[in-house]
Amino acid sequence: xxxxxxxxxxxxxxxxxxxxxxxxxxxxxxxxxxxxxxxxxxxxxxxxxxxxxxxxxxxxxxxxxxxxxxxxxxxxxxxxxxxxxxxxxxxxxxxxxxxxxxxxxxxxxxxxxxxxxxxxxxxxxxxxxxxxx
Numbered sequence: 001x002x003x004x005x006x007x008x009x010x011x012x013x014x015x016x017x018x019x020x021x022x023x024x025x026x027x028x029x030x031x032x033x034x035x036x037x038x039x040x041x042x043x044x045x046x047x048x049x050x051x052x053x054x055x056x057x058x059x060x061x062x063x064x065x066x067x068x069x070x071x072x073x074x075x076x077x078x079x080x081x082x083x084x085x086x087x088x089x090x091x092x093x094x095x096x097x098x099x100x101x102x103x104x105x106x107x108x109x110x111x112x113x114x115x116x117x118x119x120x121x122x123x124x125x126x127x128x129x130x131x132x133x
Contacts, residue, residue, distance in 0.1 A: 046114045047060065
């Protein structure tokens with residue numbers, strides 16, 4: 001069944017945002033350092049994204065090598081490198097030249113979330129468990 005607007009969206013909400021540039025910050029933990037040595041990947045976290053660290057929630061752009069961040073599979077791990085990359089929108093294929101926006105409250109999120117087009121997310125909530133298993 002297709003809905004005109006996803007659950008929780010209100011007038012004025014948008015699934016995509018187009019700007020002149022897409023900026024992403026990737027962090028690499030020791031175990032996965034080899035993955036980030038490859039050519040440009042299609043993942044990362046946008047500036048302003050909050051990350052769970054050993055000292056509380058912090059914006060991704062404030063992280064430095066040595067900071068401890070909470071990972072899904074391996075608990076707290078040190079950041080080994082931070083890559084800050086800005087790509088002009090005209091250099092991206094049309095199907096990747098946007099940012100996905102999840103409005104506040106749609107997934108139980110307390111604030112609006114901005115994601116890259118192929119960003120995977122993990123949702124841990126009773127609603128998600130009941131709805132999607």
